[in-house]
Amino acid sequence: MATIYRDEDADLDALEDKTIAVIGYGNQGHAQAKNMRDSGCNVIIGNPRGDEFWKKAEEDGFDVYEIPEAAKRGDIIHMLIPDEVQAKVYNQQIAPNMGEEKTLGFSHGFNIHYKEIVPPRESDVVMIAPKAPGPTVRETYKQDSGVPGLVAVSQDNSGEAMDVALGMAKAVGLTRQGVIETSFQEEVETDLFGEQTVLVGGISELIKAGFETLIEEGYQPEVAYFECQNELKLIIDLIHKQGIEGMMRAVSNTAEYGGRTRGPRIIDEDAREEMKEMLEDIQDGTFAKEWTSENDKGAPNLKKMREEGKEHLIEEVGKEIREWAGISD
Structure with missing residues (x-):
């Protein structure tokens, strides 16, 4: 049987005093960032300067930085840009700013599973994957509900990676319905x-x-x-x-x-x-x-x-x- 975590199994305290740098403000980026902020998390946005997503994030009240600066400032770097550009952005703009105690987050495990992105061994690597488009993730959250999702840990250097992942899932509203524990491999291949x-x-x-x-x-x-x-x-x-x-x-x-x-x-x-x-x-x-x-x-x-x-x-x-x-x- 699958292991399913719900609200009572997750604790937002795992995110206390952490800055979450959401990379990208598109379909999932805007929804997850807003939900986490409404849940009391400290969220900043990393995005190429001046494009439509930068402007929208600023209009929505976020502090927006170019991606390298957001990566420096973030304790959790949550990659929500398209799969096909993640590796290039990570290698050129994020990897030089990864510290040993940072967590790298994803909502789809493609680049980790196929080793297009190879994080430092010292970093935690987690995934929270809503099983719905971003607008639905946001709308159901505002209705005091949520969508189901998946949660996974690829690297757990700190010993607290799952706690952080569950905290993120709760902040986005996923544990209101429930998140199934999986692996990056299973999520990618089945998806x-x-x-x-x-x-x-x-x-x-x-x-x-x-x-x-x-x-x-x-x-x-x-x-x-x-x-x-x-x-x-x-x-x-x-x-x-x-x-x-x-x-x-x-x-x-x-x-x-x-x-x-x-x-x-x-x-x-x-x-x-x-x-x-x-x-x-x-x-x-x-x-x-x-x-x-x-x-x-x-x-x-x-x-x-x-x-x-x-x-x-x-x-x-x-x-x-x-x-x-x-x-x-």
Whole structure:
């Protein structure tokens, strides 16, 4: 069974007299920084001078410093900039300012697990990973609730790394729902696998494949959109609230029977074998090397795929339907 920590298991005293330098003020940065400040923590922001995030952090009342200065001032350096730039920023701007008693924090373990970032042995290295986008992390906190998350320790030189990690998780509001203890390896490998096979890659291709099949057989694009994409939210909401079997009970008997008998023809043994191969690419570092190389070249393949995605018919049809249906972006 998983070890789950809740509010009563975490103590904000672990953060007493510590300055938390949140590096980056984007999606997670703004949310976690605000939540920790509202929990009574001393939070500063490290960010490139003058950009939109610098200005926003200042408007929100934070002391903002360039990243090297924030790293000097912080007892806890919490890395919340994108994975693809973390290693460069760390090596050039943070590593020279790492002291023996500093804690390095993350919300995704990619760069630690794949050794793109190698912290000093004397430093504690921890992770708190909210399982929700930043805006949701912030909004639920303001509602005296929170989102669940993960907590992990990679290096514990002080002997107090888990206490600090749990204190950070409590300050962000995660222990209100509960945080599961994990490892950097497990968090990274399961996170990448879920994104690629189900949450981002798998579901996007499934939607487009269903849509294209109906269009090729002469059905109206608008009707195909409703059946293959629009109604997906309703199904996901049911699964989120009631589980897969709860969703099955909520849909019609016809839908349930068709789904149970035909679904395995889509996700068949070939698909499952492909999933295993994708997991192996994650486990042995193949994907990490590919992604790092892609960014070193300026992400040309990603940019090309983005442009191709914009031109797909489902995007044109979806935009029109969302406008007349009053569904905001």
